[in-house]
Amino acid sequence: MEYSHPEYLIDPEQLAARLNEPQLRIVDATVFLVPAETGYRADSGQEKYDQGHIPGAAFMDLIRKFSDTSTGLGFSLPEPDALADALGELGIGNVNDVVIYSSGHMMWATRAFWLLRYAGHQRVAVLNGGLRRWQAEGLTVSNEACSYPATAYTPDPQPASFVDQTGMQQAMGAASVCTVNALSPEVYAGTGEMSYGRRGHIPGSLNLHYDDLMDGGNFKSADALHAALSASGMLDAERVITYCGGGISATIDAFACLLVGKHEVAVYDGSMSEWVRDESLPLTLGETP
16 A cells, blocks of 8 residues: 555655755754653754754744744744734745655654644645654755745635644544543553643544654554554544644654545644643543553
């Protein structure tokens, strides 16, 4: 079996052959998560980018430029116009092909992919394996700062790509919706040391750990993804909603759905970080959905 949508992924050799294309925009979306008292703290990948990046790549600031920083939550979805402004400032126009990568976990590249998907951008791919695989294959990096000329971006918002807290509450009781927690089994069950302030998972949600879809920093084969997603009931459901701690690692599960042809998938943007703030909202402990 091959991916239904192989165009959403690009390998280092393929990208290296395209570096000089004038309409190509390469962006480094790296963020690093550092354990904190509750959940994690996000540190910018700018310093890592400055030390070495794919030649011609610009840095994409997911923490500030591509998030609504007014919500009290990290990485909240910006309004469409704000997202369009950020894309244009980065040099991404509607006609550009975009390749996104991370020097850390792939979740940052898939989060950035999901933002562009929300904006309505179709010409976007994720570098499979990220910067680590790029370097492992002997391809060169640059420490020269890069940027693209600012341009205008006209968004075509795709609201079905995300759900908010209300949408998540409605999905809890919907038989047609498969809700999936992408966190580790220990965090899902509420038995691990890490939590987001209240332990457990949203009632009715299954668990498919995002790292179970990865193999050495790359997405698993189409056969392996199809098997894992099918076992969780995600491919049979009319609609899938994935969530995690803050709407980042959930995009791994969502992106995997796209790769194998499941399009009716959304990410709960606020995820556990938002859900736990309302003490009236239920949580389930243990391995049972």
